[in-house]
């Protein structure tokens with residue numbers, strides 16, 4: 001076999017191997033913030049929010065903010081999604097901040113801890129920015145229309 005043919009064969013084999021490896025790579029969790037077009041968040045805020053979320057919220061709401069699988073079961077208290085697939089996008093910014101800083105009670109029983117004193121208002125906003133960056137385009141647009149006073153300029 002001429003050497004050039006061998007080389008072509010070897011390189012196409014390598015390409016096949018590489019693409020096979022690529023397909024088997026596991027999907028990493030959304031640790032690196034993604035910034036969809038039209039979202040008014042600064043990268044600094046998203047980076048802080050990503051870290052705080054993984055430290056303080058992921059154990060209940062899931063590493064990708066997908067919520068607990070049982071979140072819709074009224075028999076159990078399970079954390080809902082924050083990634084735009086639950087009811088979170090129906091809340092105003094003030095309601096989201098209130099849930100985070102003051103916690104949530106159900107029939108007087110605390111079901112979501114209050115983060116006041118552990119997170120500043122800015123840090124709570126950073127976490128909101130991080131999970132809002134995960135919301136699908138149509139969901140974010142609906143939320144944004146309903147919250148016309150939502151910030152449109154980048155904030156730090």
Ligand code: HEC
Pocket residue numbers: 053056057058059060061077078079080082086087088089091096099100104106111112113115127128
């Ligand atoms: C100990 C588990 C737990 C932790 C930790 C936790 N949450 Fe929750 N969270 C819940 C539960 C449970 C609910 C649902 C309460 C209810 O029944 O309405 C909730 C509700 C919420 C809501 C309201 C969602 C909606 O659809 O109205 C927001 C916003 C929220 N959490 C944000 C956060 C953020 C941000 C953090 C981290 C700073 C966090 N949570 C940490 C358990 C938790």
